[in-house]
Amino acid sequence: MSDTLEQVTKNRKYRELVLRRKQCTICQGVKNPAVILNGRYDSNHINPWTKWHGNLNAKVLIIGQDWGHVDAFIRNKGQVNPLNPTNNKLIEMLALIGIRPEDTYLTNAILCMKETENLSGRTKSAWYRNCGENFLKYEIEIVNPKIIITLGVKPFRTIKRVYNIRCSNNLGDVIKEKPIIINEAKWFPVYHIGKLAQNSRPLEKQREDWGRIKNFL
Template structure:
């Protein structure tokens, strides 16, 4: 089977030899190559058995959404609904996040959603738990590849696991959310994971909802300035 790079080279030669201009061919082939590499990555994730999680989970959950968006949203890992449906951030917390995005005028399909860990991690009772550092390290190669392919201008980092992928020394979300950090050419905006927001009550709920909304506005402003 020929590689994607070989395919693009062959397609370029054929199209230019048929009289199509290079300035038209190159952008088209870049789009095709990106789509092919995204699908290749999705298949690798679905077949992954690189760590013990991959040997026992019901299903792996690749990222999804626009591959041309300036905004990527990164959570920590799939929950039960995400595992069952094969999509990131579609459970109750993802539904809350989508509601917040809609309130800000952003449709879900215009954003790229993914998690640091692509498999659901559970405790002894079968409930969700936070991924360990070892699990995060083993799976983070896929997020690294997603960042390379999509090249977002801004990442909204949901929760501590996501924040620590980018900045391992940042231990507490309360200390670092509300600010913008540089990760190479990408701006990182940390905020509370919507699952954390849902667990709050009373004044704490009102406070975390307000903070997530504020952080999202900061991320969107950064994305718009990059256009």
């Protein structure tokens, strides 16, 4: 009975958080999915990535940078393409640690869509700060995962700021250290798995980084 009550509470808190996201107008330079084409392609999830895989009981919670820009959101009708190179690579990395994508909770450090037409366009520190403090922290509390994985420098620094964690600001240094504990979860910052990030961390090295996570599952 207690497990059922816990699940009901978790679902309610998530719905309330999604409603807050839909109503959020804090940031400038991004658009909330709820106002893009009057919410035609928005969903009852915090983010399109979460709509793809958003298991509220997941042991592994993964945080990316941002989903993309407004035009891409409209073009894809708010849907995730599993064959997108980054998503494809994520599935491969998850397989290395023995985790199915459907057993994860995926979200982004920025929940709204950039107004720029460049998928890899610049992001503002205020966007990370606002989403981190108002949404990301609560997502982590609701899911209560065992493992948190941040993809790339910006999500890494967002979590570092939100939880006031004292560690190096250099992602490469932190990857080599023991996982940091956040709400009893082990936090593993890794490099982004997109093609551009492979210039900073070759794919083979990234596979080693992910393989290390498996020892803690």
